Amino acid sequence: MYRPNRLKARLKAGERNLGCWLWLGSAAAAEIVAFAGFDALLIDHEHGPGDFLSAVDMMRAMAVGQATIVMRVEGNDPVYLKRALDAGVEGVMIPGIDTRADAERAVAACRYPPLGNRGAAFSATRASDYGMRAAEYAKTAADNLVIMLQIESATAVHNVREIAAVEGVDMLFIGPTDLSGSVKKLMAFDDPEVRSLIAEAERGIKAAGRALGGIAMKGESIPDRFARGYDLIVAGGDATFIRDGAAALRASAGR
Ligand code: 3PY
Ligand code: MG
16 A cells, blocks of 8 residues: 655654564565564565565555565666566665666666656556556655665775765665675674774765664674664564574474
8 A cells, every 4th residue: 555654754753773574475474574563574585585476465464564665676677676666665675786876777767757767657556556546656656765775795885975975865775794795705794804894884874874774783782783873774584583483492392
């Protein structure tokens, strides 16, 4: 259902936001976590196996809660972004943004002409309540969307201020895993080079006045991470919640 973007309003108001990943492509799992009261739920089409039909079922299930529905798309592809937006996602996360040109391409794909180059079908798509709110959707969709770009390479960190300066970007979201991999130190989060790249990205994003997003990190509590200036922290997901619950039960039984 087309509705005001709660996460966007919370970011503007400087509120802290908690999200989690949805990897399973499961509407039942999405419904359960939606009841738990997150601020953002992220359907992961970069690393998850889901398709658009499962995403639409998940979105229907998530309507039980207030969480803003975000899709991490598989890449910076205008065609994939068009399908995600037409399906009715309220935010997009785009991985692997390295340059200002990458950021401009991503934002343009999310906006109808003349501002961008998003193909238009709002007279019938789910995003506009199947056209029942077509005129309102066409007018407000660009401003009612959260665009998150991922900073996850050394190149991106060096370009972070230019990327952040692109009009229309709401949040830069650090991907520490791929960032560490980009300097051939995959998941070596205590390595000085990796730490300093993450810190440089954090500083650049805050200095540019953009919202800062990232994942929960081992060894740092979520409140401590918010205190570092994060505006959105994405912690865990449907698959790890089930995995950890199952493992804890097995351990509690002494087996
Ligand atoms: C990364 O760490 O690379 C991410 O994309 C965050 O999930
Ligand atoms: Mg990544």
